[in-house]
Amino acid sequence: MNFDYIIIGAGVIGSSTAYYLKKALPEKRILLIDRNRTAGAGNTAKSAALYRNFFSSRTNRMLAASSIRYYIELGGKIGLDPIGYLWLFSEEQWKNSQKSIRQLDMKKDEFEVLDRAGIANILRINFQSKNPFADVHAGIYCHLCGSLSAMALARHYASEFVSLGGEVSFDTDIRSFILTGQISSYAPWEDVHIDTVMDQKGNSYYAANYVIATGAWTHDLLAPVGIASGILPKKRQLFALKIDEHAQLIEHPGKAPAIILPAGGVYIKPILERNILIVGSADDLGQPFMMSDPEPDPRYFHNAIEPVLNHYFPQLAGYNLSLKWAGYYDYHWPDMTPVIESVANITWIGGTSGSGIMKADAIGRIAAAGLQGHKEAFLADGARFEISKLSLRDRDVEKEELII
Ligand SMILES: Cc1cc2nc3c(=O)[nH]c(=O)nc-3n(C[C@H](O)[C@H](O)[C@H](O)COP(=O)(O)OP(=O)(O)OC[C@H]3O[C@@H](n4cnc5c(N)ncnc54)[C@H](O)[C@@H]3O)c2cc1C
Known part of the structure; x- marks a missing residue:
């Protein structure tokens, strides 16, 4: 199975990213994978599903406020209840x-x-x-704060993704990443990247680009291949x-x-x-x-x-x-703000630090723009967002003080 992009993790973050990526690149083959039977059944389903635009960090306020703008448009479809x-x-x-x-x-x-x-x-x-x-x-x-159905939100993105021609594979637990070259003895000048990923049944999935949106499981998945994701459960x-x-x-x-x-x-x-x-x-x-x-x-x-x-x-x-x-x-503990970073053909998106539902729309738009090689993303309220701000290498965010 050959794809342009494989997104592992169909929580609210992976599903939102899949939707905005497919929307921008309708001709590309994109596969969304999850070990569960449906989108949003991981920590998305466990959340209190409250949303707020009240953050001390300007970056977090931008991510949440623009996402809320989009959620208000969806209204009853995602059980939006603006209780304050x-x-x-x-x-x-x-x-x-x-x-x-x-x-x-x-x-x-x-x-x-x-x-x-x-x-x-x-x-x-x-x-x-x-x-x-x-x-x-x-x-x-x-x-502008309230509660919504986090499952309905994740399913909204996943079903819109499918209606655009995106492909999904549920009940698929990615167990290993196969790298090009010999991991223990590759020469530094070799081009090392993920060649394929393998599931619990031994099936292999190939893609030019791999997107890891596995939330709290990101560290356990990426540490064995030599990536310090900055995200801890x-x-x-x-x-x-x-x-x-x-x-x-x-x-x-x-x-x-x-x-x-x-x-x-x-x-x-x-x-x-x-x-x-x-x-x-x-x-x-x-x-x-x-x-x-x-x-x-x-x-x-x-x-x-x-x-x-x-x-x-x-x-x-x-x-x-x-x-x-x-x-x-899935914490990015130094500043409690999301992370979008890439190494070789791997991009990971996470570190939502307890507020991923309320920021998922912005994170999906930013990640999708980054995966297309853009420098900026446009958020639902028209705001422009410089993608590298959420990277680990060129990070430019404020420390969040209002975390629960
Ligand atoms: C108790 C609690 C309360 C919360 N309350 C709020 C709140 O009120 N408001 C808010 O905005 N946020 C809240 N959150 C945080 C919110 O739930 C997360 O920020 C959000 O769900 C992160 O989404 P995600 O898609 O990154 O992760 P997830 O929803 O966990 O998605 C990751 C997906 O990856 C899949 N996966 C992992 N590893 C593999 C693998 N190897 N192969 C295949 N699939 C894999 C999992 O099955 C999962 O579906 C809360 C969280 C908790 C735990």
């Missing part, structure tokens, strides 16, 4: 975040600063601090609480925004129409940068999340977990 986002700060966090907040274009990006009275108008929350939990001092409400867990209507979270009837609490990186995705709260947190030291036990651990909920929830929302005490799951972020 309420990021809460303690007094100390608020002081320390002023530099990042000043960089935001409040009006254009539809951010609103809320004081305690403004927050109390939305949430029934405990504002007081009690060691070790900080007070609630201020909030930023993001109007870290386990992340989500827990669903079944609440009842009396557990009133919000002041007025209607939808509640996604909430980021000022302690422990705990966040809440409320689905009040189904009486469900999805909660997560971002532990750091102690959670290894590697593929670890993929099972969610209820002790983590009880030790790290529940106390925070119960402090800020005492009315939630006593509710049981109805569901729990775990996945992996």
Whole structure:
């Protein structure tokens, strides 16, 4: 099987890249491969699928804002629900975040600063601090933020790709890369590149160019062939609480925004129409940068999340977990911003650092433009983006401070 491009990984990133590449190069043979049975069944399916344009880094704001523009066009097709986002700060966090907040274009990006009275108008929350939990001092409400169906988004890109003549191979687990030359003894002047990739059944797939969009699995796939991808996996867990209507979270009837609490990186995705709260947190030291036990651990909920929830929302005490799951972020830890880099005929796209759903449209457009040899990409909102900014060699991005 001979292709111009083989894209390994049909998550939201690989599917978006495949779509924009095929759209630009309709005559090229492009194959999208995944070990799962359908697009988006990896960490895309595990995500909380929240989107926000609220980032401290200008680059991340560009990637997210332009992607959101495209998602709003897709609307109900991807289950877009613009519930908003309420990021809460303690007094100390608020002081320390002023530099990042000043960089935001409040009006254009539809951010609103809320004081305690403004927050109390939305949430029934405990504002007081009690060691070790900080007070609630201020909030930023993001109007252009919300939630969507990440699976529907990945499937949208994959099905558009197929409708343009793109080819897919699911249930295909790429186990090895065969390089030209003898890996242990090749001479430095030889042209070493990937000749073919082989799946679990021993089938070989040939292409002129290979694109690795394997998210959290990228390091394990590329390290054996001598590539330091800069992308490392870290386990992340989500827990669903079944609440009842009396557990009133919000002041007025209607939808509640996604909430980021000022302690422990705990966040809440409320689905009040189904009486469900999805909660997560971002532990750091102690959670290894590697593929670890993929099972969610209820002790983590009880030790790290529940106390925070119960402090800020005492009315939630006593509710049981109805569901729990775990996945992996694919971190580019130095700046928490995506990576698109190439060596020989291999390009890898990843490092989405916990916000790949909300940036997938921009990342796909940028990767596809780079694969065609362009220097710039055009994003959904018309912004131009210099592709090399996301490379490892010529990287030019700001460090992201607002990561959960
Ligand atoms: C708990 C959790 C919550 C999150 N919440 C959010 C959120 O609210 N908003 C947001 O924007 N992001 C969120 N994310 C991050 C988001 O899920 C990722 O950034 C995004 O899914 C990355 O997409 P991807 O396509 O790179 O990875 P994936 O979706 O994991 O796709 C990679 C694909 O590669 C395939 N693959 C891997 N190795 C091979 C191989 N050898 N052969 C064949 N196929 C292979 C896998 O099967 C997989 O389908 C969250 C992540 C987690 C874990």
